[in-house]
Amino acid sequence: MNNQRGNDELLLYVGSYALQDEPSIYQCKLDRNTGELTLIDSFAGILNPSFLVGNQDGNRLYSISESAQGAVAAYAIHPESGKLSELGMKELEGADPCYLTLSSTGYILIAHYSSGHLNTFALDTDGALAEMVSQIQHVGGSGAVSDRQEAAHAHSIVVNQEGTYAYVSDLGQDKIVIYRLEDGKLQASGHVELPPGSGPRHFVIRESGNTAYGINELNNSITTYNYNSIDGDLEIVQHISTLPEGFIGESYPADIHLSPDGRYIYGSNRGHDSIVRFAIDSTTGLLSEPVWSEAGGKWPRNFAVLEDYVLVANQNSNNIAVFKRDGDTGMLTATGSGLTLDKPVCIEPIYGK
Structure with missing residues (x-):
């Protein structure tokens, strides 16, 4: 297949929890006419590639190795077959890397x-990792949830589209920590404190609307922020539950994504086993009109939102479920299509140019 192709096929890679000598990164394709998801190939050689990111040109893929001795691997993507060729793997200073991102500044x-x-x-x-240009360690947790917030836990790092600010969701500290990014160096710029026991996990920026959104793992909520692209500041303006009123049981949100047109936002609920969709007010950025869809499996972790489909990685039921997405309403409809894969936890579409 040609991964630089037209609109009928989409190349994507799936990361999973697996031993180093087992298949752990899966190459798949989505037929956008039928919703059929097909496994093309699989790749071993990396332990627990639990988070993946592709570059804007669609010719490189990067994966963490989530382990006590963390590492990041870089791969070249073959322009015709989509096959991965390792460019190098670099060990990291720090335990259990869980998220990586590419800045527009390289x-x-x-x-x-x-x-x-x-x-x-x-x-x-x-496109392989070269020298380390910056390192920072967060210290100290909020302690509000004793078994999860005993220390700092940097769960994600997201860069704005200009490549000037980075936002770190620290689950252990109940903070979004803001850094100025200059020549690859992180310089502290401020932070926003969340209610005790929130546990911020993932974060997205709606650049066109000057708003940002964070999903909070420990109190099952999404926080809406006013976002200032000039000075990087955030201001909390809303907290809203990811769960329906009256739900009883344990649940932990995981991932958050905007629709490509910025009109809707989606979150995954592990335990409630659902994807929640919120409408975004075009003027204020506030969220409303939640609608829940069954995730098509157990423990939905990461997912991908396309114009026409949503693909959900269900870790504990070992499957990826495919949903048709209505672009006008943001609603999801199960297609019955999907794949059985061992412990899928990340889906990365590759668009290319």
Whole structure:
């Protein structure tokens, strides 16, 4: 298949929890006419590739290795077959990396859950990781949830589209920590404190509306922020539950994504086993009109939102479920299509140019 192709097929990669000698990154394709998801190939050689990110050109893929001795691997994507060729793997200073992102200015940034470290690396001419240009360690947790907030836990790091600010969701500290990003170096710029026991996990920026949204793992909520792209500041304006009123049981939100047109936002609920959709007010950015859809499996972790489909990685039922997405209403409809894969936890579409 040609991964630079037209609109009928979409190349994507799935990361999972697996041993180093087992298949752990899966190459798939989505037929956008039928919703059929097909497994093309699988790749071993990396332990627990639980988070993946592709570059804007669609020719490189990066994966963390979530482990006590963390690492990041870089891969070239073959332009015709989509096959991965490893460019190099670099060990990291910090335990259990859980998230990585690419800045528009050419750096890769990594967040470490267990040790609270942040790393920034330059990329060489092939796209592999070069020298480390910045390292910061968060210290101290809020302690509000004693078994989860005993220490700092940097759960994600997200860069704005200009590549000037980075936002770190620290689950252990109940903070979004803001950094100025200059030549790959992280410089503290401020932070926003969330209610005790929130546990911020993932974060997205709606650049066109000057709003941002964070999903909070420990109190089952999404926080809406006013976002200032000039000075990077955030202001909390709303907290809203990811669960329906009256739900009884344990549930932990995981991932959050905007629709491509910025009109809707989606979150995954592990335990309630659902995807929640909110409408976004075009003027204020506030969320309303929640609608819940069954996730098509157990423990929906990461998911991908396309113009026409939503694909959900259900970790505990070992499957990816495919939903048709209505672009006008944002509503999801199960297609019955999907794949059985072992412990899928991340889905990364590759668009290319």
